[in-house]
Amino acid sequence: MLDIRSLSKKFGAGNSAFHALKSIDITIEEGEFFTLLGPSGCGKTTLLRMIAGFEQPSGGQLVLDGKDIAMIPPNNRPVNTVFQSYALFPHMTVAQNVAFGLEARGATPSEVAGRVDEMLEIVQMSHLRDRKSSQMSGGQQQRVALARALAPRPRILLLDEPLSALDLKLRKQMQVELKRLQREMGLTFIFVTHDQDEALTMSDRIAVMEGGTLQQVSDPRALYDHPANRFVAEFIGDANFLAGVIADAKLGMAGQPPVPLPRNEAANGPVTVMIRPEQVVVGPLAKDAITLNGRIETLVFSGNDTQASVRLQNGETLRLRAQNNLHAETTLTEGQRLQVSLPLDALRLLPQEAADAA
Amino acid sequence: MPRSAIASERAVIRAETRRRWSLALPALTVITLCSILPLVVMVGYSFMEKGQYGNVEWGFSLEGWRAVILEKDFFDDSYIPATAHLTILGRSVALALLTTALTFVFGIPTAWFIATRSPSTRAFWMFLITVPFWTNLLVRTIAIQEVIRADGTLNRLLLATGIIDEPLQMMFTNGAVLVGMTYVYLPLMVLPVYAAIEKFDFRLAEAAYDLHASRFYCLRKVVLPLMWPGIAAGSILVFIPALGAYVTPRLMGGGRAMMWGNLIDLQFGQGRNWPLGAALSIALTLVVLGAMVWYIRRVAKGGESIG
Structure with a gap:
């Protein structure tokens, strides 16, 4: 539905030019909840603003339903935005805000009235239709902004960190509600956030961005289980990175004898081995695991689980999470010497980057 | 208790x-x-x-x-309505309204231009706008005279470029009074409007474009309504002193077209009729007060109906 083809954006010129986007390629499907995730300055907002029409690309195409829309001004694009600041018109009531997009396009008064009622119903704001935006809470403003952007029936709804100004509880609630709304309406959402939890819980697919480039595009599960590189592994969830060496389809690490890998996926040479803390097993495993000796340096109790930082014999540090189950076989104490096992199928071999040298 | x-x-x-x-x-x-x-x-x-x-x-x-x-009455001492006063009042009101309108037309783009510069250059432009305030009104008026009088800068320029064959008579016309008034009162319009534009959140304009508004629709429905308080303040600030203006009409109009301010001056000067001068002053104050009450009510209502 939306084809982003080698889209790039350069601010400034010459040597001082800043490449906000470097040749981005994504295809977004109809009815998809698609999230652009990345730290601030990664280019996700620039990409969103380009889809909305507020920025012109320096190169590449933006093809919506087979038509290049890159040069069409924002008011003529079948795309609406929920802004981070909500940007509600302060001199208008809730109903007038929601009606704005329809009236600007010259809809008939009865058409506008019907659609406004419908939208206010959907976001449960009918009872506040005559309020001014300055007399509403953040959550209420958020709902109005959503209704306003949905009213003109966009092909794609763009959401620019819409939940970042809400407190945690309200944010969780709005996440669920947004997702439900998107499913029910079958609408395509492009959602920008820097919050990985938000991205994982809501999205059908996530594009992780950094430095103006795409790091990985996939569904939340695959993103978490099979990160493409160290940046993605680190940005989404918690990760241990250990040094390893591949030789003849065997992985050697932490001074242990090399173990044959189930799948021969990497070339010979040094690799970065990634394992999520919750995949680390306390105690030895019978097979298909690498077992290492270490000593618990710190323990952090956090309710449902305990996080331990283990110093391995070769000096590397490994973090693990153990569920606080009453019937767990072992209890952990600080300073305790123990064996930890890394199941082979939980290990991810990442290409070694310059920054991994340390 | x-x-x-x-x-x-x-x-x-x-x-x-x-x-x-x-x-x-x-x-x-x-x-x-x-x-x-x-x-x-x-x-x-x-x-x-x-x-x-x-x-x-x-x-x-x-x-x-x-x-x-x-x-x-000049002949039989009977009392007849002082139509001359009404004419002068009408002329003063018309001049004040026209001045307000012209300062609006020139002031809004000026204020917009300044408010959309970078913060560091804004100070410079605001300085240029306020410079005339440091100058005596008389000096300013004579300066604008210098530009438009028969052998003034403008005429010489037009003659030199061959656009006209003989100097245009611009001084001592109603047009000259209007030019002078607009020049003198322009900053009073620019300052409050500038303050309103500076406070304007341009993300709202972006939201309007995003919601299918054309530039003009956005200006009419979002920008102007939010600038309305600044425009109202500017209009009042220009209209009131313009209504009682005295120096500028006298110097630019050559005293040919008398304004209310000149009429008052006359009573305290040559006319030697202080009670009449005082009554004329109070009458003007009442007119201004009435106009202001009407305007503010209308603007307050207008603001709501726009909103």
Whole structure:
């Protein structure tokens, strides 16, 4: 539905030019909840603003339903935005805000009235239709902004960190509600956030961005289980990175004898081995695991689980999470010497980057 | 609550009230001396008898107010409506309205231009706008005279470029008065409008474009309504002094087209009719007050119907 083809954006010129986007390629499907995730300055907002029409690309195409829309001004694009600041018109009531997009396009008064009622119903704001935006809470403003952007029936709804100004509880609630709304309406959402939890819980697919480039595009599960590189592994969830060496389809690490890998996926040479803390097993495993000796340096109790930082014999540090189950076989104490096992199928071999040298 | 507690609480409130009044005293003194007292004097003068060589004489008289509305017929001493005063008032109001309109037309783009510069250059442009304020009104008016008089800068330029064959007569016309007034009062429009534009959140304009608004629709429905308080303040600031303007019409119009301000001046000067001058002044104040009440009500309502 939306084809982003080698889209790039350069601010400034010459040597001082800043490449906000470097040749981005994504295809977004109809009815998809698609999230652009990345730290601030990664280019996700620039990409969103380009889809909305507020920025012109320096190169590449933006093809919506087979038509290049890159040069069409924002008011003529079948795309609406929920802004981070909500940007509600302060001199208008809730109903007038929601009606704005329809009236600007010259809809008939009865058409506008019907659609406004419908939208206010959907976001449960009918009872506040005559309020001014300055007399509403953040959550209420958020709902109005959503209704306003949905009213003109966009092909794609763009959401620019819409939940970042809400407190945690309200944010969780709005996440669920947004997702439900998107499913029910079958609408395509492009959602920008820097919050990985938000991205994982809501999205059908996530594009992780950094430095103006795409790091990985996939569904939340695959993103978490099979990160493409160290940046993605680190940005989404918690990760241990250990040094390893591949030789003849065997992985050697932490001074242990090399173990044959189930799948021969990497070339010979040094690799970065990634394992999520919750995949680390306390105690030895019978097979298909690498077992290492270490000593618990710190323990952090956090309710449902305990996080331990283990110093391995070769000096590397490994973090693990153990569920606080009453019937767990072992209890952990600080300073305790123990064996930890890394199941082979939980290990991810990442290409070694310059920054991994340390 | 026991009675004594109520009494002591009242005493505290009284003390508090006294303290607040004493804090407001400096401001009240200034307002009384500079605003209320002169007004009282003028109202008083308007109800006194006129002295033979100007000034006023003690004694109640409605003669001053009578002369505002009615004048003695030249031939038979009967009273007829003072239509000349009405004409002058009409001319003054028209001039003030036109001045307000012109400062609006030139002031809005100027304010917009300044407010959309980078913060560091804004200060420079604002400085340029306020420079005329440091200059005496007379000097400013004579400066604009220099531009448009028969052998002034503009005529010489037009002659030199061959656009005209002989100098245009621009001085001492109604147009000249309007040019001078617009020039003098422009900053009073630019400043409040600039403040309104500077406060304007341009993300709202972005939201309007995103919601399918054309540039003009956005201007009409979002930008102007939010700038309305600034425009209203600017209009009032220009209209009121323009209505009583005296120096500029006199110098630019050459005293040919008399304005209300000149009429007042005449009574205190050559006319030697201070009560009439005072009555004319108060009458103008009442007209301004009426206009303001009407305007503010209309704007307040307008703001809501726009919203």
